[in-house]
Amino acid sequence: MNAPLNISRRQFIKATAFIAGGLVIAFTIPHAKRFLLPGKEEAVAGAAKLPEPNAFLRIGTDNSITVLLAHSEMGQSIWTTLPMLIAEELDADWDSIKVEHAPAAPAYIHTAYGLQITGGSSTTWSEFDRYRQAGALTRTLLLSAAAEQLGVPVAALSTEKGMVIHGDQRIPYGELAEAASQLETPTAVTLKDPKDWKIIGKATKRLDGPEKINGTAKFGMDVQFEGLMTAMVARSPVFGGQVKSYDDSAALKVKGVHKVVQVPTGVAVIADHYWAAKQGREALKVEWDLGQAASMDSKTLFDEYRALAAKKGLTAAQAGDNTAAFAAGGKLIEAEYQLPFLAHSPMEPLNCAIHIKDDSCEVWTGTQMPGNDQAAVAKVTGLKAEQITIHTPFLGGGFGRRANPAADFVTEAAHVAKAAGMPVKTVWSREDDVKGGFYRPMYLHKARIALGADGMPAAWEHRCVGQSIMKGTPFEAFMIKNGVDATSVEGIADSVYLKNIPNHKVELHTTESVVRVLWWRSVGHSHTAFVMESLIDEAAHASGKDTLEYRRSLLKGHPRHLAALNLAAEKASWGSTLPAGRFRGIAVHESFGSYVAQVAEISIEEGAVKVHRVVCAIDCGLVVNPDSLVAQMESSIAFGLGAALQSEISFKAGEVEQSNFHNYQVLRMSAMPVVEVHIVPSTDKMGGAGEPGVPPIAPAVTNAIFAATGKRIRSLPIGNQLAEA
Amino acid sequence: MTTLNINGVDQELDISDDMPILWAIRDIAQLTGTKFGCGMAQCGACTVHLDGMAIRSCITPASVAVGKKITTIEHISQDKVGQAVQAAWSEIDVVQCGYCQSGQIMSATALLASNPKPSDADIDAAMSGNICRCGTYPRIRAAIHQAASKLA
Numbered sequence: 001m002n003a004p005l006n007i008s009r010r011q012f013i014k015a016t017a018f019i020a021g022g023l024v025i026a027f028t029i030p031h032a033k034r035f036l037l038p039g040k041e042e043a044v045a046g047a048a049k050l051p052e053p054n055a056f057l058r059i060g061t062d063n064s065i066t067v068l069l070a071h072s073e074m075g076q077s078i079w080t081t082l083p084m085l086i087a088e089e090l091d092a093d094w095d096s097i098k099v100e101h102a103p104a105a106p107a108y109i110h111t112a113y114g115l116q117i118t119g120g121s122s123t124t125w126s127e128f129d130r131y132r133q134a135g136a137l138t139r140t141l142l143l144s145a146a147a148e149q150l151g152v153p154v155a156a157l158s159t160e161k162g163m164v165i166h167g168d169q170r171i172p173y174g175e176l177a178e179a180a181s182q183l184e185t186p187t188a189v190t191l192k193d194p195k196d197w198k199i200i201g202k203a204t205k206r207l208d209g210p211e212k213i214n215g216t217a218k219f220g221m222d223v224q225f226e227g228l229m230t231a232m233v234a235r236s237p238v239f240g241g242q243v244k245s246y247d248d249s250a251a252l253k254v255k256g257v258h259k260v261v262q263v264p265t266g267v268a269v270i271a272d273h274y275w276a277a278k279q280g281r282e283a284l285k286v287e288w289d290l291g292q293a294a295s296m297d298s299k300t301l302f303d304e305y306r307a308l309a310a311k312k313g314l315t316a317a318q319a320g321d322n323t324a325a326f327a328a329g330g331k332l333i334e335a336e337y338q339l340p341f342l343a344h345s346p347m348e349p350l351n352c353a354i355h356i357k358d359d360s361c362e363v364w365t366g367t368q369m370p371g372n373d374q375a376a377v378a379k380v381t382g383l384k385a386e387q388i389t390i391h392t393p394f395l396g397g398g399f400g401r402r403a404n405p406a407a408d409f410v411t412e413a414a415h416v417a418k419a420a421g422m423p424v425k426t427v428w429s430r431e432d433d434v435k436g437g438f439y440r441p442m443y444l445h446k447a448r449i450a451l452g453a454d455g456m457p458a459a460w461e462h463r464c465v466g467q468s469i470m471k472g473t474p475f476e477a478f479m480i481k482n483g484v485d486a487t488s489v490e491g492i493a494d495s496v497y498l499k500n501i502p503n504h505k506v507e508l509h510t511t512e513s514v515v516r517v518l519w520w521r522s523v524g525h526s527h528t529a530f531v532m533e534s535l536i537d538e539a540a541h542a543s544g545k546d547t548l549e550y551r552r553s554l555l556k557g558h559p560r561h562l563a564a565l566n567l568a569a570e571k572a573s574w575g576s577t578l579p580a581g582r583f584r585g586i587a588v589h590e591s592f593g594s595y596v597a598q599v600a601e602i603s604i605e606e607g608a609v610k611v612h613r614v615v616c617a618i619d620c621g622l623v624v625n626p627d628s629l630v631a632q633m634e635s636s637i638a639f640g641l642g643a644a645l646q647s648e649i650s651f652k653a654g655e656v657e658q659s660n661f662h663n664y665q666v667l668r669m670s671a672m673p674v675v676e677v678h679i680v681p682s683t684d685k686m687g688g689a690g691e692p693g694v695p696p697i698a699p700a701v702t703n704a705i706f707a708a709t710g711k712r713i714r715s716l717p718i719g720n721q722l723a724e725a
Numbered sequence: 726m727t728t729l730n731i732n733g734v735d736q737e738l739d740i741s742d743d744m745p746i747l748w749a750i751r752d753i754a755q756l757t758g759t760k761f762g763c764g765m766a767q768c769g770a771c772t773v774h775l776d777g778m779a780i781r782s783c784i785t786p787a788s789v790a791v792g793k794k795i796t797t798i799e800h801i802s803q804d805k806v807g808q809a810v811q812a813a814w815s816e817i818d819v820v821q822c823g824y825c826q827s828g829q830i831m832s833a834t835a836l837l838a839s840n841p842k843p844s845d846a847d848i849d850a851a852m853s854g855n856i857c858r859c860g861t862y863p864r865i866r867a868a869i870h871q872a873a874s875k876l877a
């Protein structure tokens with residue numbers, strides 16, 4: 001880590017022009033090393049294209065240091081974490097740091113994924129080198145400039161809190177910025193030895209805290225300027241439906257409504273403000289051609305999935321001889337698990353403001369994929385990508401919904417603005433969001449497990465049925481192999497449990513539907529961890545063993561799983577006597593390069609589960625900001641628990657049955673358990689933080705329910721299954 | 726024209742009587758700190774104070790506010806309790822995406838104004854109408870307790 005980096009080899013850095021009264025350090029690092037997940041290096045087809053130089057950091061003559069984020073802040077605190085990396089190496093004055101989202105530009109392409117995206121819990125590990133290098137390089141240039149100015153060797157200088165120091169002399173960075181920007185770019189920089197870190201690894205308060213507390217933080221929804229209209233789109237009540245005809249006479253009579261225009265997704269009402277647009281949309285009469293989806297029904301769909309699960313699917317993983325192992329007899333576990341479609345429902349409803357001009361276009365939207373959205377707007381407007389500026393305000397939550405390769409809400413907004421011929425912000429209501437598709441797919445799993453004489457699984461057969469998330473995305477080429485979407489079976493096909501089970505087979509049936517699906521916080525792990533950790537629990541109980549011990553013996557040779565599992569168990573006092581009526585459940589799961597174990601403590605009250613406490617342990621390798629890691633665990637537990645308890649998108653006669661938070665229920669304060677987070681001290685390979693806390697919570701809770709009641713929850717959400725029992 | 730008193734200032738707004746206060750504040754008076762999350766009193770993102778009471782502005786018609794005082798997040802630091810709540814929010818570093826937080830702070834301030842020492846159950850009752858998709862609930866709870874102790 002402290003070895004000099006051969007920057008020239010890594011195609012680096014160039015000090016360029018002087019912008020906004022300060023030094024602009026522009027640098028480029030080709031994404032030579034592309035891989036999908038930490039620890040799972042996988043080459044991406046095609047030669048790495050060198051990004052254009054672009055600014056990652058600016059030093060103002062007022063000594064301010066502006067950090068440009070290649071990723072979007074949507075709650076996960078990278079607004080603070082990425083500047084910490086630069087500030088560490090730059091010896092910046094933390095109080096002088098300002099932060100901005102970068103525009104859509106090749107310079108900000110993800111170092112591993114090959115496109116500009118915030119996702120896969122990857123920001124911190126994928127930028128750990130690039131942002132530190134940016135800081136270190138800038139510091140080197142500032143030192144050289146100071147050495148020249150003072151006529152002393154660089155070795156005689158040091159830096160501290162935004163100043164170059166020589167004896168009693170202190171020169172603020174702002175005074176050196178211009179001179180530094182004229183210097184030849186060094187070809188190598190030395191990064192600090194971790195033992196010298198002053199910022200990395202220290203709990204650091206969020207830089208976006210103040211503006212999010214006083215109401216001044218700007219989200220896409222808050223974009224307003226003279227002449228900007230608000231639009232709402234009437235969309236088909238069933239997926240795939242088309243406009244047959246519409247009557248806008250009543251809509252146009254609503255005060256504040258200007259226009260009604262047809263767009264590919266429906267009919268848009270353009271108005272002065274949201275209230276007029278909403279009333280206009282209510283007054284609009286649209287006749288729809290409903291098409292094939294009009295008969296869609298969740299129960300029927302599950303029946304179809306069940307029928308598929310009875311048949312052989314495509315092989316996703318295989319080892320040993322299952323047939324012989326099952327024939328050998330022994331205790332058999334057979335189980336079917338099912339999980340519903342889920343909406344992301346970020347707190348800020350989707351929206352996108354677009355101003356199309358003759359030879360340029362400005363877009364304001366909370367997005368996780370600005371480059372992709374830029375291309376989408378280019379397609380609709382006929383402009384070139386570089387003529388389109390994407391402004392990314394804060395995202396009021398994303399959870400995957402704002403990273404859509406199909407760019408649905410941005411494309412639609414571009415159509416609306418184009419058809420309207422005026423700047424328009426297209427806004428979704430909560431109902432539009434809940435009914436709008438791009439859900440976490442529904443899945444059905446069918447598993448058969450034969451236990452050996454020692455009670456451990458001797459054979460494991462697993463079939464998974466559901467839609468592919470990666471199909472049709474830029475990730476398809478390397479995420480779908482031989483028809484198997486890796487994300488449909490991640491957490492099963494690559495499960496370390498299965499690696500320790502001599503005979504196993506994992507199969508997949510990929511279904512098609514008019515319902516569009518998308519990654520939902522933790523992607524495939526959002527369903528597979530529930531199924532795997534429940535099945536392991538079933539096997540442990542069937543063999544009469546303690547569920548923690550059972551996991552320990554199956555996880556032999558996997559120290560990071562064990563470290564998380566053991567820490568959670570220890571902190572939760574696993575095995576100790578609980579107060580009457582309290583029960584525990586445990587789960588451990590690896591995702592996004594991190595290892596998370598959770599112990600849930602529950603009781604059953606009036607036929608419903610109450611989760612009192614969750615003890616969570618995570619090993620994600622080196623931690624940059626421990627407090628934001630803790631916050632992400634709390635957040636993930638709330639997110640995953642809400643879904644496990646109550647969330648479900650279901651269909652009847654083609655229509656989504658839910659519409660708003662009264663029937664698409666998410667976690668509220670009253671259901672929030674006490675959460676204790678423990679971090680495994682680790683210098684191991686860095687993993688993610690935003691998602692890995694989600695997968696274990698559902699099985700930790702349902703395993704506790706089994707301990708309490710003997711009832712195995714095999715279908716989510718838990719809903720009122722306990723009352724029915 | 727409807728006159729609404731927002732944050733101590735009378736404003737003449739060209740709105741219909743049935744326009745919810747939320748849109749009058751956001752789209753007409755252009756104070757965007759108050760958020761839209763559901764439009765049907767389910768999420769609390771739009772919480773403001775009407776004569777000191779927490780209300781869901783997305784379902785409350787502007788006509789109801791005539792002659793009363795609307796306070797929004799932009800002005801809550803003028804209030805002693807609001808200030809303590811914001812300070813606790815900052816100290817505990819509650820926020821994540823931040824979108825729900827204006828509403829959370831407005832609800833928490835109203836809670837502490839009427840119940841200076843709320844129990845966990847009181848907090849559940851007063852705050853369960855405010856959804857946070859980022860799950861900042863444990864910190865919200867801690868911050869409310871902290872503000873209460875600072876105000877005591």
Ligand code: FES
Nearest residue numbers: 762763764769783
């Ligand atoms: S927007 Fe008013 S309660 Fe949700």
Ligand code: FES
Nearest residue numbers: 822823857858859
């Ligand atoms: S902080 Fe994101 S919804 Fe509450």
